[in-house]
Amino acid sequence: MRCLLHGRLFWQSAASATLETRPLLLYYGAAAYAKALVIAFTGCQPGNLAQSHGLQCSAKNGEKIADFCIKAKGDGLFQQFNNVVASQNRIRFFEGTSARSKIVPSSSSDRLANLEVSLSDCFAHIPDLQSVYELCTGRPSNVQHLHFDSDFQSKGGYGIRVDIPELFDNIESLQSLVSAVRDKVPFLKHWRLKEAVKAWDNSVFQFENIEPALDEFGFLAGDANHYRASTPGEVFDPFERLAPLAGGLGASSAYIESISGEQISEFSLMLASLLGLSNLVRYSPHIWTSCIYRQPIAGRPVDDELLPVIEKFLGNVTDRFPILVTNLLLS
Numbered sequence: 001m002r003c004l005l006h007g008r009l010f011w012q013s014a015a016s017a018t019l020e021t022r023p024l025l026l027y028y029g030a031a032a033y034a035k036a037l038v039i040a041f042t043g044c045q046p047g048n049l050a051q052s053h054g055l056q057c058s059a060k061n062g063e064k065i066a067d068f069c070i071k072a073k074g075d076g077l078f079q080q081f082n083n084v085v086a087s088q089n090r091i092r093f094f095e096g097t098s099a100r101s102k103i104v105p106s107s108s109s110d111r112l113a114n115l116e117v118s119l120s121d122c123f124a125h126i127p128d129l130q131s132v133y134e135l136c137t138g139r140p141s142n143v144q145h146l147h148f149d150s151d152f153q154s155k156g157g158y159g160i161r162v163d164i165p166e167l168f169d170n171i172e173s174l175q176s177l178v179s180a181v182r183d184k185v186p187f188l189k190h191w192r193l194k195e196a197v198k199a200w201d202n203s204v205f206q207f208e209n210i211e212p213a214l215d216e217f218g219f220l221a222g223d224a225n226h227y228r229a230s231t232p233g234e235v236f237d238p239f240e241r242l243a244p245l246a247g248g249l250g251a252s253s254a255y256i257e258s259i260s261g262e263q264i265s266e267f268s269l270m271l272a273s274l275l276g277l278s279n280l281v282r283y284s285p286h287i288w289t290s291c292i293y294r295q296p297i298a299g300r301p302v303d304d305e306l307l308p309v310i311e312k313f314l315g316n317v318t319d320r321f322p323i324l325v326t327n328l329l330l331s
Contacts, residue, residue, distance in 0.1 A: 002046070003039065004325070007032035011322065019292050019311070023277035026317055030274050033325045034081035040329060041084045054078030055272055057279040063287055065303050066120035066137075070276050072112055078275075079109035082268040088328055089265055090248035093158075095150040106244040107262040117259055122273040123309050126266055127246050127254040132312045136305055142257035144184050148238075148245065151208065158238040160191060160207045168196065168203050169224050175217050177203060185255045190241045192216060196227045209238040250323040267324055270317050277310065 010029030014022050035049050054076020058069050072078070086106040093100055120137070123129050130141035144162065151157035162181055168174035174196055182188045191207035193216060198204070210233035213219060221230040246266040247253040256266060280288045290297045291304045 001036055001039070003032045003036035007036065007322075007325070011318070014318065020289065021281060022314060023274060023310075024281045026314060027271075027274040027278035030271055030317065030321050031077060033321055034077055034271060037084050037325060037328055038077075038080045041088070042080070044080070050076040050080050052076035053275055054080070055275055057276050059284065059287075063284065065280065065287065065291060065306050066118060068119040068276050068280065070115075070117055070119065070122065070272050072115040075109075078268065078271060079112070081271060082109045082112065082265060084328075085249075085265040085267045085324070088249070088331070089244050091148060091242070091245050091253065092248045093149045096152055101248065102239060104239065104242060104244045106265045106268075111262050112264065115260065115262075115264075117272070119273060119276045120306065121259070122269050122276070123306065123313060125256050125259060125264070126269050126273070126313065126316070127251065127256070128316050129309060129312055133309050136307075136309050143246075143254050144181070144257075145252060145254045146185070146245075148242075148253055154208070154235070156209075156235040158209045158235075159194065160188065162188075162205045162207070163200075163202045164205070165202055167198055167201075171217055171220065171227070174203075174220075174227060178205060181205065184257065185243075187241055187243045192229060192233060193220070193227075194229050196220075196222075198225050208233075209235050209241070211236065249327050250320060267321070270313075270321065273313060274317065 007029045010025050010032060014025035014029060017025055035046075038044055038049060039046060052074055054072065054074060055078050056071045056073040086108050088103065089106045090101045090103045123133055124139070125142045127143050127145070130143045133141045147161040149159055151159045162185070164177065164181065166177055168177050178193055178196070188207055190211060192210040192212040193205060194208040195206040196203065219229060219231050220227040222228050243255060244263045245253050246256050256263065286297050286300070287303065290300060290302055291307055294302050294304050296302050
């Protein structure tokens, strides 16, 4: 397929390119890969592929890179690609020793008609960028890594594990930390806290598919290092109270917070971010070169806050986009 060949050639060119042009080459490669997936999953003929990006990019608020704006526009490649990856979004887990997967779609393109997001917000919602994003911006990311699996000790039981760096030291601090996790991952408000333990300098929370009691923390037994639910409960179908998760197409599981109430595929956010960066390269080279060389140009202050995030993002895309294409085409 020509689109796959074009994608691979752009990827090869990007691998040897300097940072000045790498985002542009990666966008063209990702767009070619996106077209291949649209053709494969919709039966669309190459001549009928959308000719527009489906997104509009513009500088805002003094042209800071973090505020660079990306908006949905019409029905273009972004919308076609998003519909494919949204419909194929899946959760991978184990039942006993058997690997399983379940499709849990993210938001389709008709729900994203009013999408408007900054480049910084895109990065905040992409898994594997959270550490460098938080270090560079001083703001929390919008990603929570977690682990979903069946519970072999409980018939019909499933568990979600969440690790956080903050430590609890009594039932009150435990309740506060669990509440903060549930604020970030709202569907966990319907999952009971089964166990909380300190391990590897983290608080490790295990949730189970049982509706929490009103006085959930009053039914925990244990001490300041280990609490556990002490009463039985009726399990529910976990997939009825589980949001779409990232990572099912080649990485570890993570929950991405919604944008304007919509759960957007991590790969759609990657494509949108690449387009934003490629627009910087093409249409605002003075901003981009000032950033990567950390040198003021024409009296403009250096705007390099996001540079480590961008470098991490480009490496992430380089690794994960071809894996996405391979996994979907072979699924």
